Amino acid sequence: MEIGGKNFDFPLLLAPMAGVTDVGFRALASFFGADCTVTEMLSARAMQHNPKKTEYMTLTTEQEKTKLAQIFGHEPDFLAKAVQNPLLQKFDGFDINMGCPAPKIIKNGEGAALMDNLSLASKIISTCKNSTPKPVSVKFRKGNKTENFLDFARMCEDSGADFVTFHARSVAQGYSGFADYDAIASVKAKLKIPVVGNGDVLDENSLHKMQQTGVDGVMIGRGTLGKPWLFAELKGKANIDKMAAIKKHISILRENFNENWLKLYIRKHLLWYSVGLPMAANLRQRLATCDDVDKCIEILCDAMQK
Ligand SMILES: Cc1cc2nc3c(=O)[nH]c(=O)nc-3n(C[C@H](O)[C@H](O)[C@H](O)COP(=O)(O)O)c2cc1C
Structure with missing residues (x-):
């Protein structure tokens, strides 16, 4: 699959994690073999009104290779301005967060709340696509009020998303239980655009299980906590200092x-x-x-x- 104009056989991506994936952590993940890194979620509105508050989350280093900025919000105009924001022009593309389950985000109609509003979600994706020549992806869950991930995934494709990342848990699940790999396989079977699978990849075994869903790439979050070298281990590299x-x-x-x-x-x-x-x-x-x-x-x- 292609990310930010580069081709990858089966990319491993570092997941966006608020308060975790700082500039140093992303550099390490990239150094150890993450094919793509993603910033923590950046508020499109805050970027417009208070860019200083967001700036530290957008820091990057030369070690970070292919990198995406993740943005969130519910107002298409603000998201369009975000993809044009000078702070974000060093990134290779943009990911739109439509999966955050945090109550204060849902209350604002953002993150996973957008899974209940397909027409607004579609408008956000197409407006962002029309506002930047760079690729735009969408990250979502199984659903908020209903598990409508198949319709939602199709909407992302129809609205112009370059690829999607699917964390196969519902909002109600939070981080409990297991990610539903059958759901990931069904999304992969339905879409023409690449699908990145996300959820519970911690080691070679779980990576193998995720690969069996047929996905085009895998995004890893919690498995990298205290272990940014997980990417090297998964790529069979030893001798990690x-x-x-x-x-x-x-x-x-x-x-x-x-x-x-x-x-x-x-x-x-x-x-x-x-x-x-x-x-x-x-x-x-x-x-x-x-x-x-x-x-x-x-x-x-x-x-x-x-
Ligand atoms: C501390 C923490 C912060 C997170 N912040 C974000 C975020 O900013 N944006 C996002 O899309 N997902 C966020 N997530 C979700 C992860 O990107 C990922 O989807 C989830 O952890 C499942 O993948 P995993 O099982 O590999 O951890 C966060 C997860 C954790 C644990």
């Missing part, structure tokens, strides 16, 4: 943010990085109470060498 990767993550963030922000922000990533290391409970407690990022790196280094 995990500590160097963690240091790189932090150094990219340091280039872009101040130490006070970093101290608070990096903690969750450090805790994810510590999963599976010896004495995990003790290690997590030390990391959670350590206020100095360099000291945290030392603690992690020690644990990794044990």
